[in-house]
Amino acid sequence: MRKLQRGDAFYSLPEVWDFCLEKIYDKPKYVRGFIVLMKRLGITKESKILDAGCGSGFLTLDLVERGYNVVGTDKSSEMVRQIRLNAKKRKLTIEAHHVMWADLAQHFGRNKFDLAYCRGNSLVYAASWEQNWIVPARSREEIQRAIQNFYALLAPGGYLYLDVTSRKEHPHEEDIGTVNTTHGPVQITWRIDHDKESKIRTWTLRLLFQRTASVKVYPSYSYLLSRDELTQFLRSAGFKKIEAGVRVAGENNYDVFIARK
């Protein structure tokens, strides 16, 4: 293995996720697509909106910039730090809370929001994000607790927007592209593995720093959640109307669900 050298660069997972977002989304198109969807659901600038798992702020900062009333939440202190840094760079004021999904209803109280969204394939990481291990049964339990909390904090008639791993996804390797960083061009590739028996999905990001030929690898584990299981969790939490496979312009990565309280 190549030894670390002077000048080697390090990035946190939130920073690397930001690089990926640049490459896998047409961001303006997705933001427009999401606003069109909100209009269809009757969500306006007066509505109360919660981002459950705001990460580094994709979508939330864009909506806040357009005058929407969005509160960000995340269980990762690194991500909360990153959304605040990104907000500052864009001269935006953002309300971001460091709270996990299982504690959302206790934190905010019940029946508070008109829309909650959990996007970017976040839900399947409920008990494994920024960890180098996963216990599938724990993940399943935490996903159910998350959905129960989303239900509790929505006002009657409120909507949950959820996206999850595409059911068409197959194990594969992909070249995401090259991003220009303060350490020069970095080529990003990733590999997806599915262990169907254990219900574990592994997403391994690989960064090649072209100036130094240094390589950094970031493995992340998530739960292989099926569409049927998700629908069952939504129903048993109390959601009445569940729409699967919702089309949102600019969302070509994940499968979107809308559930109504």
Ligand SMILES: C[S@@+](CC[C@H](N)C(=O)[O-])C[C@H]1O[C@@H](n2cnc3c(N)ncnc32)[C@H](O)[C@@H]1O
């Ligand atoms: C793949 S990132 C997506 C971030 C953001 N929604 C986006 O679209 O860019 C997943 C996010 O979910 C958050 N997350 C995972 N499990 C969580 C939990 N149990 N409670 C709250 N946030 C969680 C992670 O900290 C991370 O910020």
